Structures are given as structure tokens and as C-alpha cells.
Amino acid sequence: MESLNLNTLATSLPTPYQNAEKDLLNNFKAAALSITTLYRSSRSASKRAYNAGYAAACNDLLMMIQQGVSVGGIDASESGSSSESGMTIGKVMDWIEARMEAIKSREEEEDEEEEKEKGTSYFYCPLEAF
Template sequence: MDSIANLQESLPNANLVSAEKDLLNNFKAAALSITTLYKSSLKTSKRSYSAGYEACLTDVLHFIQAGVSVDVDNGGGMTIGRIMDWVEGRLDAL
């Protein structure tokens, strides 16, 4: 009879089971939030990279277009060396 009386005390309390379910639900919600934040940051990072790359290519294109319209006969034309110097200067500025 003693073991039957102790059985009730050894079984999980209904409040304990409810608390464990609440804890599990809170953990799942937190994990979902972290996953959502991670995915969102990846998208933002990709958009930022693309915007920066586009700005870079636009700068190079404008530099080349400006150099093409310079008078070539007076030595002011666009050369690969001049483009490389300009790009290196821009990289050093970063």
C-alpha cells in the first residue's frame, strides 16, 4: 500500500507538464524568430552586395565614357593603364 501512495507523488504534476509544453512552445517560437532573422539578413546582404556592385560598374562605365570623349590626338585618350590607375586609386580610397 505504501508504494501506491508514493505513486501519486512520483507521477508528473499537471502543472509541470503544462509548464514543459509552454517552455517547448516558447523555444520553438524563439528558434523560428532566429531562423527568420537569419534568412532576412541573407536577403539584405545579397541586395547590398548587388547595389554596391552596380554602383562600381556604373562608376567605371562613366569614367570610360568620359575618357573616350577626350581629344585622342593630344594624348588625352583612354588607355588600359589609365583605367587601371583610376581603379587602383578608388580601391586605395576605400
């Protein structure tokens, strides 16, 4: 059995500083893990949202082309007729450009609304009230 040395007892016991340092380290590790988890889940959600949006865009384009094909064919010049109801590359391009402009304007409106919300979310209290 080891003898109890009172001279080294004070230095061998954990100090409140050491306990506080361990607590701080544990809190830091927990925060870092939370940030890592948030980053990974955000990245995964972003990829899923991109893929869903891309699939929706492809589906919209496919539906538009299918509707045009069922109306009068892919290109009116192929069948020899000059009807305007047929699907042409120009019509597809015009439709895509119109869709892109609509999406762009919707994003701009959403950005404006977000800026308004940010501007009104602050609570103004004059210093004279204190």
C-alpha cells in the same frame, strides 16, 4: 459512461511540470522561428547590398570610361596622336586602383570608429561606489 476512478485521477491530470514544459517548448519554437527569419532576411539583404554595390561599381567605371572617351578616344595610339587626354587601359587601371584604395581606407576608418564606440559604450563603475 466511464466510471470515475479516483486512484488514476491524479496521474491523468496535467501537472504544472507538464504545462511548464509545453510553455518552454513553445517559447523555444518561437525563438527558433525568429532566428530563422532573421537569418533569411539578413541573407537576402546581404545579396541585395552586394548586387547594388556591384552595380554602382560598374556604373562608376562606365561613367569614367565614357568621360575619357568623350575627351579624346580610347587609346591615343589608335588615332595616331600622342595626346595625354585620351583614355588608355593604364589610366583605367590607375583609376580603379585609386578607387579601391579610397574604399579600403574608408572601411578602415569605419572600423576604427566602431572600435571606439565599442570601447566607450561600457559603463565603468568602481566597486567602491557600492
